[in-house]
Amino acid sequence: MQIQFSDRSFQYGDGIFSTIRICHGEPQLWSLHWQRLTDSMDRLGFSAPGEEVVLSQVRAAISAPNQVLKVLISRGQGVRGYGTLGISEAEIYCWTAPMPDYSTMRQRGVTLGLASMQLSQQPLLAGIKHCSRLETVLLKREAEQSRYDDLLVCDQHDFLIEASAANLLVWHQQQWWTPDLQQAGVAGVMRQLLLHQELVSVQALPVSLLSEVSTLALCNALMGIVPVSAFAGRALAIAPAVALQRQVDELLQEV
DSSP: OOOOTTBHHHHHOOEEEEEEEEETTEETTHHHHHHHHHHHHHHHTOOOOOHHHHHHHHHHHOOSSSEEEEEEEEOOBOOSSSOOTTOOOOEEEEEEEEOOOOHHHHHHOEEEEEEEEEEOOOTTTTBOOBSOOHHHHHHHHHHHTSSSSEEEEEETTSBEEEOSSSEEEEEETTEEEEEOOSSSSBOOHHHHHHHHTTSOEEEOOBGGGGGTOSEEEEEETTTEEEEEEEETTEEOOOHHHHHHHHHHHHHHHHO
């Protein structure tokens, strides 16, 4: 796999990607990954390849029964400049990595703080896992320099959005909520599964709500549901998160 200098994803971040868990040699939750990819390509105006084309390259890249696979779809090759005229064919790139061991954090939970940086609001890009990820790089850098395992980040109006590489789940009033991502953030595949199964509901969540809640969790397609053991040094209850984790694990076995 070699990316040309003229590739739009390399030049401008003009591409999208999805990080997939390979389980028993199969791409887990493929239908949800593909749904997000197609929705993203439609919103960005890509000349989209068909599902069979992409899935065949995904399958060809699988090299172990259990691993991580990233599929990246670039708008394609372009001449110099930002314009998109004359770009007729998307480029597909796939590569794999070993599956990380999330067992400890899934059992014990993670500690979170609140990032000082805030995400900009851009509804045209909100929800899309695009390749222009400098905000996320800055967030991860701040998290690495903190005393926490990860940081939650808000938008510019102090509404909770996500963590550096996971969606946020908030247990409040005896039910699970996840932030509204119509203005910023990445709509993760695990989050989408929870919404489809009506296990969580979407709500705009102000950062001030954190002082009222006793349970938080994170989720993504690789680690599933991870409890939050403490936020900003305050211990949290993990029992509701563990119960959700077990429920989702059983659901994934059925899927």
